[in-house]
Amino acid sequence: MALSPTEQKYILHWGEMGNRWGVNRTVAQIHALLFLSNTPLTAEDIVESLNVARSNVSNSLKELQSWGLVKVVHVMGDRRDHFTALQDVWEIFRVVMEERKRREIDPTLSVMRECAIEGEQDAxxxxxxxxxxxxxxxxxxxxTATYEDYKHLPPATLQKFLKMGGKVARFLKE
Structure with missing residues (x-):
């Protein structure tokens, strides 16, 4: 699969940003490639497009599937697995936020709560x-409570909320 210069730039940058956010560069690049692709891709297509090792692609696809950002689809007449990424930006954001909360915030909250209880008895x-x-x-x-309040809002409502931006801040300014 030949990538245009703009697609290459996008994928490379997405990999750099992923790396800064604590996501493996190749995982992020594969996500970007699948997000930009108009058709499901095989692992071999990904290897060829990104010029990365097949084993790296396999591991990265498993990671993306565990996050719920990529799924396997089947193409009639082809026994190979094909992969596609979520295409809705709001759904991608929701999935990433939910997974980060589950993997990072929830365990931290548990330890912080334990420390609060233990701290009461720690002379x-x-x-x-x-x-x-x-x-x-x-x-x-x-x-966490705010996230729980907002996570089920429809994307259109969230967009309105975000577009209000500074207006809310100016209204609430003390």
Missing amino acids: ALDPATKARMDQVLEFLEML
Whole structure:
């Protein structure tokens, strides 16, 4: 599959951004390639397009599937697996947010809650330190509650909310 210069730039940049966000560069590049593709691609198509090792493609596809960003589809007359990425930007955002919350925020919240409980009985814990720990817990719980409030809103409602942007901030400014 020949990529245009613009597609190449997009895929390379998506890989760089993924790397900055803690995602393997090849995983991000494969996601970008599948997102841009108008047809499902085989692993061999991906190897050829990105010039990466087949084993790297296989592992990356498994990672993308575990996130729910890529799925296997079958093409009539072809026994190979073909892959396609979610195409709705809002759905991609929702899936990434949900997975990051599940993999990163939820475990952190569990430990912070345990620390808050244990901190009540820890005589060696300085009260100022406990207060800072409690602030982090309160902050993460507030973010999580807000996420839960917004995650089921339809994309059109979220778009309106985001477009309001600074208007809400100016309205609420004290």
